[in-house]
Amino acid sequence: MTDLILYIANKNYSSWSFRPWIALTAAGIPFREELIPFGPGATHPRFRELSPTGKVPVLHHGQVRVWESLAIIEYVAELYPDARLWPADRENRSLARSISMEMLSGFRALRSACPMNLRRPVKAIPLPEGVSGDVARIETIWREMLKRSGGPFLFGAFSAADAMFAPVVNRFAAYDLVRDADTIAYTDAMRAHPAWRAWETAALAEPWIVPEDEA
Template identity: 65%
Template sequence: MDRLILYIGNKNYSSWSFRPWMALTGCGIDFEERLIPFDFEAGNPRIREISPTGRVPVLYHGDICVWESLAIIEYAAEIFPDAGIWPKARRDRAVARSVSMEMLSGFRALRNACPMNIRRKQARLEVSDDVCTDVERIETIWRELRAASGGPFLFGAFSAADAMFAPVVNRFDIYDLVHSEDALAYMAAVKSHPAWTKWQSAAVAEPWVVAEDEV
């Protein structure tokens, strides 16, 4: 089988790269990582050489190209059905895909106001009512799913749903947006996962600094 090649952007900033990287790494799937840094003011032109959208992440598997975070995760789940990317139970898989899609398409206020930045020191950020609404909805998702599964992750064991929310864990942490015991416990579980700590270590060591826009 051809090896998976995952193209990503800066680990400090690229939330969409983080999601499939975390899913694949957290589920023990072997892949080659190729990082194309956002080290140009208008982005790195090398990305357009490998991405049909001019954005990362992009996955190559032989002559197959898959773009967009959730599509990459679904493709990996298809070719590695026993890796545990999605929960085992059909009902749980349905819910996991639903909340992952909600994360993909929603929470625009939070993403715009609070970019992912692994290196940022924790400091309280005053946010709009729209951001607060996003935060409350995410906290509800986390609380209800962990209550049903028993934790420590959303569906008990780590899954793609946790990977989809991983950048939000960073946002909630560095901007000091949540204080509930349930949310903080979930965040602690995600931040202690070996895949998270590996990404974090690499992000902190990166030399690049770019504007804090969503990437």
């Protein structure tokens, strides 16, 4: 099979890069990583050469180009059905896709106010309007899915849905946003996953600094 090449940006900051990377890594799917660090304005001239949006992540598979995190995950799930990126049960699979789409299209207040930053010391900030509502909705999703599956991940085993919410785990911790025991148990499980730890180790070793208002 032609090699999969996943182009990403800084591991410390790029939440959208994190999502397909942790999904593929956790599932044991072979791919080659190409990291291009952000330039001024959290962009880079090469991004435009690699992706029609001028953004990463983007997956190259021979002549095929797939951009946007969830589309990348879906494409690879079709290539590797035995990897079970999505839950095997049809109802669970529909739930996993629904909450993944909700993450893709929603929670803008949280994403804007609390950028992903794995090197950020834990510190609360004044929360703009909408952030508390986003946090509450995410906690509700997690609580319902974990109750349904029994954990430790949203659908029992690690899945694409966990990958889509992975940057939120960092946001909740870095900005000291949550107190609920079930939420914290889930975030602890996520942060203990070998794929998470591999990404975090690389992120902490990066030399690049990007201002929070650009990440």
